[in-house]
Amino acid sequence: MASFDDDYVVRTFSPSLVDGKPDPATAAWLAATRIGFHEDDDPDKIRESALGAIDDGRVFSGVYARTPVAGSLGDDWPVGTYAGYTKSINVGGGALVDSYLISDVTVRATHRRRGMLRHLMTDRLAAAASSGHSIAALTASESTIYRRFGFGPATRKRSIAIERAAPFSLLSAPSGRVEMATPSSLASVAPRVFAAFHSVTPGSVDRQGQYGNLYNGLDYETAKPARALRAAIHVPADGGPADGYVIYSMVAEGSLSVLKIDDLVAPTRDGFLGLWDFLGSVDLVDEIRWSKAPVENPLLHALTGSRTLETKGESDHVWLRLLDAPAALSARPYSTDGSLTLRVHDKLGYAEGTFLLDAADGTGHATRIGDNAPAALELDAATLATLYLGGVPATLLGSAGLVAEHRAGALLLAARLFAQERPVYGVTDF
Numbered sequence: 001m002a003s004f005d006d007d008y009v010v011r012t013f014s015p016s017l018v019d020g021k022p023d024p025a026t027a028a029w030l031a032a033t034r035i036g037f038h039e040d041d042d043p044d045k046i047r048e049s050a051l052g053a054i055d056d057g058r059v060f061s062g063v064y065a066r067t068p069v070a071g072s073l074g075d076d077w078p079v080g081t082y083a084g085y086t087k088s089i090n091v092g093g094g095a096l097v098d099s100y101l102i103s104d105v106t107v108r109a110t111h112r113r114r115g116m117l118r119h120l121m122t123d124r125l126a127a128a129a130s131s132g133h134s135i136a137a138l139t140a141s142e143s144t145i146y147r148r149f150g151f152g153p154a155t156r157k158r159s160i161a162i163e164r165a166a167p168f169s170l171l172s173a174p175s176g177r178v179e180m181a182t183p184s185s186l187a188s189v190a191p192r193v194f195a196a197f198h199s200v201t202p203g204s205v206d207r208q209g210q211y212g213n214l215y216n217g218l219d220y221e222t223a224k225p226a227r228a229l230r231a232a233i234h235v236p237a238d239g240g241p242a243d244g245y246v247i248y249s250m251v252a253e254g255s256l257s258v259l260k261i262d263d264l265v266a267p268t269r270d271g272f273l274g275l276w277d278f279l280g281s282v283d284l285v286d287e288i289r290w291s292k293a294p295v296e297n298p299l300l301h302a303l304t305g306s307r308t309l310e311t312k313g314e315s316d317h318v319w320l321r322l323l324d325a326p327a328a329l330s331a332r333p334y335s336t337d338g339s340l341t342l343r344v345h346d347k348l349g350y351a352e353g354t355f356l357l358d359a360a361d362g363t364g365h366a367t368r369i370g371d372n373a374p375a376a377l378e379l380d381a382a383t384l385a386t387l388y389l390g391g392v393p394a395t396l397l398g399s400a401g402l403v404a405e406h407r408a409g410a411l412l413l414a415a416r417l418f419a420q421e422r423p424v425y426g427v428t429d430f
């Protein structure tokens with residue numbers, strides 16, 4: 001029987017441009033991912049993706065058929081794609097950990113379920129671990145794929161809608177003021193506001209280069225002027241630099257006039273509430289929609305009419321995977337003092353073993369210890385990744401049957417230890 005290597009070759013390369021256009025290997029790789037995600041082959045989008053990928057320092061891997069069938073996509077078109085790159089993730093207490101991000105995983109429909117994803121994932125995770133990354137992260141197209149590789153859902157996002165018969169008000173009056181801006185003028189505001197958000201929000205993933213399009217009033221995918229975008233900024237009461245911005249567009253849906261939020265980033269309470277006070281005051285709006293709202297949303301409690309806010313959907317957002325458990329566990333803060341011994345099962349090996357976590361005065365130190373040591377909690381690598389970020393309490397993971405408690409009170413202690421000072425959340429899609 002032919003082996004994987006008889007039929008396919010894996011090539012890993014950095015995307016590049018020739019005369020301002022993606023070179024043939026880069027263009028074919030990006031076009032292949034667009035087939036995988038059922039997207040069109042617009043050359044502007046392919047060029048923008050290439051520019052963004054170069055800006056991010058992405059490394060592309062492709063699985064190529066050694067002998068493509070005559071008349072089918074040629075041997076420069078990968079049948080499987082995978083991109084890896086480094087961005088920081090806030091793991092709490094302002095600690096930003098350079099993490100290995102995975103994007104653009106696709107396998108051509110005619111080659112699916114032959115182990116191509118497994119081949120790419122195991123090979124690339126090994127490379128990421130050996131280059132010193134302690135955490136890997138991705139966003140998943142389906143929730144059933146990545147647990148087997150040790151990834152656990154770590155942040156969630158909500159899609160919300162606020163129906164408005166009339167402009168709404170908030171229960172508390174935010175300080176500062178909101179002014180409208182041109183979307184293109186956000187280029188000097190948004191990166192700084194996002195950096196402030198990123199530095200205080202556990203779960204936030206640093207943004208990729210292509211967000212620059214949005215900050216310049218351009219379509220995220222094509223970089224063509226996005227004429228429908230509108231923007232506003234919040235300026236704090238002391239007149240300091242803006243501490244929040246919103247980019248939105250008005251969409252007509254039948255007789256409904258919908259204000260759709262494209263991006264809302266506000267690291268401060270008054271910035272967040274001030275922007276919502278503004279959004280609630282815009283005339284001729286029947287509904288406001290936001291697809292990246294936090295699950296723990298202060299707006300719900302701030303609205304005078306809280307029943308106008310409807311949750312339209314909720315899903316996992318960022319999935320994490322610990323590649324070096326002691327390093328990752330030692331990098332984040334802890335909310336109380338205590339010691340925990342964790343027995344972790346990991347089919348890929350990286351987090352397999354028993355770990356002693358000692359936390360005191362807000363910081364923690366984790367070490368790998370002998371497997372004969374009695375464990376307080378036992379869990380798999382995917383559950384460890386969910387537990388790690390603190391968005392889901394250990395007690396809840398225990399109730400879900402995902403953590404075995406071998407020492408009475410250990411789940412409660414873990415819930416307290418891993419709790420974060422702010423809700424775990426992020427506004428980066430990747």
Ligand SMILES: CC(=O)SCCNC(=O)CCNC(=O)[C@H](O)C(C)(C)COP(=O)(O)OP(=O)(O)OC[C@H]1O[C@@H](n2cnc3c(N)ncnc32)[C@H](O)[C@@H]1OP(=O)(O)O
Pocket residue numbers: 036037102103104105106107108111112113114115116117118119138139140141142144145148
């Ligand atoms: C990080 C991201 O980019 S998320 C985007 C993922 N990409 C997509 O959704 C695009 C459309 N889908 C695809 O391109 C492909 O079907 C992929 C990438 C999801 C899977 O690729 P394949 O090469 O078919 O996967 P492969 O054969 O290596 O399967 C590996 C394992 O995952 C499982 N698996 C693969 N796809 C799925 C799925 N959609 N749902 C559940 N399990 C899956 C397989 O059963 C297999 O399990 P096992 O090894 O434990 O027995």
